[in-house]
Amino acid sequence: xxxxxLSTEIAGIKMNSPVMxxxxxxxxxxxxxxxxxxxxxxxxxxKGVTMEPRAGNKSPRLVEVPGGLINSxxxxxxxxxxxxAEELPxxxxxxxxxxxxxxxxxNIEYTRLASKLNDTGIAGIEVNISCPNRGGTVFxxxxxxxxxxxxxxxxVSRVPVIVKLTPNVTNIALIAKTAVNAGADVISLVNTFxxxxxxxxxxxxxxGRGFGGMSGPAILPQALYKVWQVCQAVQVPVIGMGGIxxxxxxxxFFRAGVSAVAVGTGNFIxxxxxxxxxxxxxxxxxxxGCRQLQDIIGTVKFS
Amino acid sequence: MGGNxxxxxxxxxxxxxxxxxxxxxxxxxxxxxxxxxxxxVTLGSLVSNKILSRPFSVYDxxxxxxxLIYQVVGPNTNTEAYSKLRTQDSINIFGPLGRPVVIDxxxxxxxxxxxxxxxxxxxxxxxxxxxxxxxxxxxxxFRNKGSVFGINDFKGLAENVSVRVATDDGxxxxxxxxxxxxxxxxxDSSITPLDVTKTAVFTCGPWPMMKKVAxxxxxxxxSCYVFLEERMACGIGGCKGCAIKTKNGVKHICKDGPxxxxxxxxxxxxxxxxxx
Numbered sequence: 402x403x404x405x406x407l408s409t410e411i412a413g414i415k416m417n418s419p420v421m422x423x424x425x426x427x428x429x430x431x432x433x434x435x436x437x438x439x440x441x442x443x444x445x446x447x448k449g450v451t452m453e454p455r456a457g458n459k460s461p462r463l464v465e466v467p468g469g470l471i472n473s474x475x476x477x478x479x480x481x482x483x484x485x486a487e488e489l490p491x492x493x494x495x496x497x498x499x500x501x502x503x504x505x506x507x508n509i510e511y512t513r514l515a516s517k518l519n520d521t522g523i524a525g526i527e528v529n530i531s532c533p534n535r536g537g538t539v540f541x542x543x544x545x546x547x548x549x550x551x552x553x554x555x556x557v558s559r560v561p562v563i564v565k566l567t568p569n570v571t572n573i574a575l576i577a578k579t580a581v582n583a584g585a586d587v588i589s590l591v592n593t594f595x596x597x598x599x600x601x602x603x604x605x606x607x608x609g610r611g612f613g614g615m616s617g618p619a620i621l622p623q624a625l626y627k628v629w630q631v632c633q634a635v636q637v638p639v640i641g642m643g644g645i646x647x648x649x650x651x652x653x654f655f656r657a658g659v660s661a662v663a664v665g666t667g668n669f670i671x672x673x674x675x676x677x678x679x680x681x682x683x684x685x686x687x688x689x690g691c692r693q694l695q696d697i698i699g700t701v702k703f704s
Numbered sequence: 705m706g707g708n709x710x711x712x713x714x715x716x717x718x719x720x721x722x723x724x725x726x727x728x729x730x731x732x733x734x735x736x737x738x739x740x741x742x743x744x745v746t747l748g749s750l751v752s753n754k755i756l757s758r759p760f761s762v763y764d765x766x767x768x769x770x771x772l773i774y775q776v777v778g779p780n781t782n783t784e785a786y787s788k789l790r791t792q793d794s795i796n797i798f799g800p801l802g803r804p805v806v807i808d809x810x811x812x813x814x815x816x817x818x819x820x821x822x823x824x825x826x827x828x829x830x831x832x833x834x835x836x837x838x839x840x841x842x843x844x845x846f847r848n849k850g851s852v853f854g855i856n857d858f859k860g861l862a863e864n865v866s867v868r869v870a871t872d873d874g875x876x877x878x879x880x881x882x883x884x885x886x887x888x889x890x891x892d893s894s895i896t897p898l899d900v901t902k903t904a905v906f907t908c909g910p911w912p913m914m915k916k917v918a919x920x921x922x923x924x925x926x927s928c929y930v931f932l933e934e935r936m937a938c939g940i941g942g943c944k945g946c947a948i949k950t951k952n953g954v955k956h957i958c959k960d961g962p963x964x965x966x967x968x969x970x971x972x973x974x975x976x977x978x979x980x
Binding site: 426427428433462463668671672 | 707708709711749937941946953954
């Protein structure tokens with residue numbers, strides 16, 4: 402089998418492969434795993450960082466549901482200043498492009514986060530517009546708020562700006578187009594689907610906050626549809642994610658039109674999965690007679 | 705990369721029913737050589753629509769094997785699927801996880817109080833204590849006679865390991881729970897006067913029992929440690945799923961625990977979740 406070169410470039414970010422992690426599912430603690438090989442990955446995405454430290458939501462924060470997981474972590478993090486001083490240098494030492502995921506409560510917070518990340522050596526920022534602002538509205542559900550926050554971030558950021566969309570909207574193509582019109586260099590999706598569970602015996606709503614975001618293999622078909630819609634709507638590169646665990650899953654997203662894929666919950670099932678995914682994508686492409694990834698991107702057929 | 709954690713496919717060496725609904729699973733894995741007392745491993749899910757790995761304390765280990773004790777918690781659960789594993793079957797294992805527990809140097813008397821399968825987490829501590837020539841008192845609570853396990857393992861460690869059993873229905877030894885046994889031992893003249901500064905108690909089991917043990921220990925001014933449990937995804941402190949708010953800030957059961965100083969834990973806050 403001739404080795405297929407999977408290296409790619411997305412908005413100027415050079416990647417060894419089109420495989421990365423979804424924000425919040427791969428931490429520096431993963432480096433304690435002796436048989437983990439990250440060298441094949443395209444990029445590393447950090448957990449969402451906010452201006453101020455956040456303790457996160459009440460427990461229990463996780464609920465397992467058939468084929469998936471509902472989480473309500475609540476952006477627990479140490480805040481941008483400690484992140485820059487203590488955590489980022491470790492990420493940057495790993496030899497891969499580092500994308501920092503940011504979450505703000507308003508435009509000012511987003512732009513301050515983006516400014517602080519300028520000239521730090523990171524490859525890009527991922528703007529999480531799926532978190533609620535002070536008024537309780539989620540930026541990513543409103544075209545108006547999406548436009549203003551992306552435009553604000555683009556005005557200050559000197560690295561490529563990836564905008565991560567929530568799937569919890571009626572017309573995701575509209576939100577994606579709005580983000581691109583406001584200057585987004587890349588679109589990534591999906592964040593988690595809103596979900597809840599109820600303990601049938603106690604009646605208690607789960608996770609502890611009463612609801613959360615669902616991920617895992619169960620959401621793949623829903624994610625794939627949203628991703629396909631966005632790929633149809635925008636010209637910029639799209640990073641697809643949602644329940645990807647193996648090469649067949651990833652190929653579905655490439656056929657839908659994405660330039661790269663991200664693995665989220667799959668990292669919890671098998672912490673070595675991303676590296677294996679790179680090998681398996683090559684094998685899959687080779688088996689169906691493709692010589693490069695490009696041959697398969699956007700090849701979904703309707704008949 | 706640094707660190708001794710590893711995720712691998714391993715072979716089952718044995719899987720034996722040791723009490724009603726309780727099994728001891730022995731897995732051949734090189735992870736075993738790195739496991740310290742207080743640590744755990746996770747086993748991959750075998751049930752097709754469940755995705756998360758399941759955490760288990762390591763009951764015992766040598767250079768090539770880990771022994772895990774688990775209770776089958778119901779139909780269509782992973783514990784039920786694990787109970788059907790046979791010699792030579794494969795299973796994904798990840799570990800060692802969690803913070804190793806090293807018993808403080810000044811401790812001479814170690815008290816271990818368990819409920820049900822919680823006893824499994826305490827065996828490595830008893831082993832450590834015996835190696836360091838401490839006296840060990842085990843108070844193990846079980847539902848009934850049929851669910852008793854492990855007693856001879858503890859007794860076999862050394863002459864000076866005493867084991868008392870409590871059963872909810874009184875079908876074996878003392879009727880009641882292990883927290884009551886713990887109360888009794890503190891007033892038992894054969895032990896007292898216990899030098900509280902040289903005594904530590906570790907407890908693992910149902911939440912109300914651990915809460916009671918911690919309260920008794922606090923009153924007696926004995927240092928107390930509790931083993932906590934919570935739903936977890938990554939097992940290494942990355943997903944922030946198993947966070948608990950302690951008096952020293954947010955901690956993660958998988959990485960900072962599962963064993964914590966009882967005084968760090970706000971029992972009222974955590975206990976409200978009723979998930980133990």
